[in-house]
Amino acid sequence: MIVAEVVRSGFVESVHHGVVAVPGGESLGDVTSPFFPRSSSKPLQTVGLLTSGLVPREEADLALMSGSHDAEPFHVERVRAMLAAAGLGPEALRCPADLPHGETSRRDWLRAGGEAEPILMNCSGKHAGMLATCVVNGWPLESYLEVGHPLQKALADAVSRLSGEPIAALGVDGCGAPIFAISPLGLARAFRALVDAEPGTPERRVADAIRANPELVAGTGTDDTVLMGAIPGLLVKKGADGVAAAAMPGIGAVALKISDGAARARGPVLLAALRRLGVEVPDVLPEVVLGGGLPVGEVRATF
Structure with missing residues (x-):
């Protein structure tokens, strides 16, 4: 079990238990119980879009479909272009209206008189990809988020195939789309499959x-x-509730879930897991705890 300790002024403030899975190597904690990977499963769903016949405008669009974007101007314009290429407009999106997630983008948007819109929601790229796939196949657009829709059945099949296990449960993610429960081991297995696949x-x-x-x-x-x-070659995608998955070609993959959903512990635990896997990881994520704007502690990953 990896534990991330939040040490403040010499005292342990809280302890977050993380689950890490390393296919072909060690597993720490419970790696077989199903959980909802949240946005960490988006790359798997994008594979499902491609196998369902999606032809992206540009290969870069696949990254945005797999992402949880901050709604910076270049994100929003690309989502508009993706929808337009499918003959659709932003009104086709069924994700909830939101403001830009990034602080700077949100401030600029509000100063310009902007309001919450579905295209600003951090999952709008995924939804644009879903809609484009429906257009290709002649599937209904209004109901594309329903569990019984052909699109969602295809995405569930992709997640199951890549993870190597059946879908354990269905839920509804924050964006309104179905989310499929798999195990941390299955999530790590799927990420390894992405980076080790043939070109x-x-x-x-x-x-x-x-x-x-x-x-x-x-x-x-x-x-x-x-x-x-x-880290050249690294594939990583974080998700809500303290979830993250990462993989390096030819080395392996890790997947983790912070049990209390705290995002603060996710970065240190992910870096520690990658190092444990044998990946050379620089100290690039902040681990400092601030109090009054000054460093008063740090988040440390321990085994």
Whole structure:
């Protein structure tokens, strides 16, 4: 079990238990019980879009479909272009209205008089990809988020195939789309399948698009963007509730879930897990705890 301790002024403030799975190596904690991977499963669903006949405008669009973007201007314009290429407009999106997730983008949007819109929601790239896939197949657009829709059945099949296990449960993610429960081991297995796939396959296309365009997966200066920029070949995607998955070709993969859902412990635990796997990881994610704007402690991953 990896434990991330939040040490403040010499005292342990709280302890977050993380679950890490390393296929072909060690597993720490409970790696077989199903959980909802949240946005960490988006790359797997993008594979499902490709196997369902999606022809992206550009390969870079696959990164945005797999991402949880900050709604920076370049994110929003790309989502508009993806929808337009499918003959659709932003009104086709069924994700909830939101404001830009990134602080700077949100401030600029509000100063310009903007309001919450579905296209600003951090899952709008995924939804645009879903809609484009429905157009290709002639599937209904209004109901594309329903569990029984052909699109969602195809995505569930992709997640099950890549994880190597059946879907344990169905839920509804924050964006309104179905979310499929698998185990941490299954999530790690799926990420390894993406990076170790043959070039040109749907799996490898998604992995390559994400790694070539990390800023489309999240945003400028975010954890996923920074990590993939600092570690060549690394594929990583975080999710809500303290979830993260990462893989290196030819080495393996890790998946983790912070049991109390705290995001603060996720970065240190992920870096520790990657190092345990044998990946050379620089200290690129902040682990400092601030009090009054000054460093008063740090988050440390321990075994």
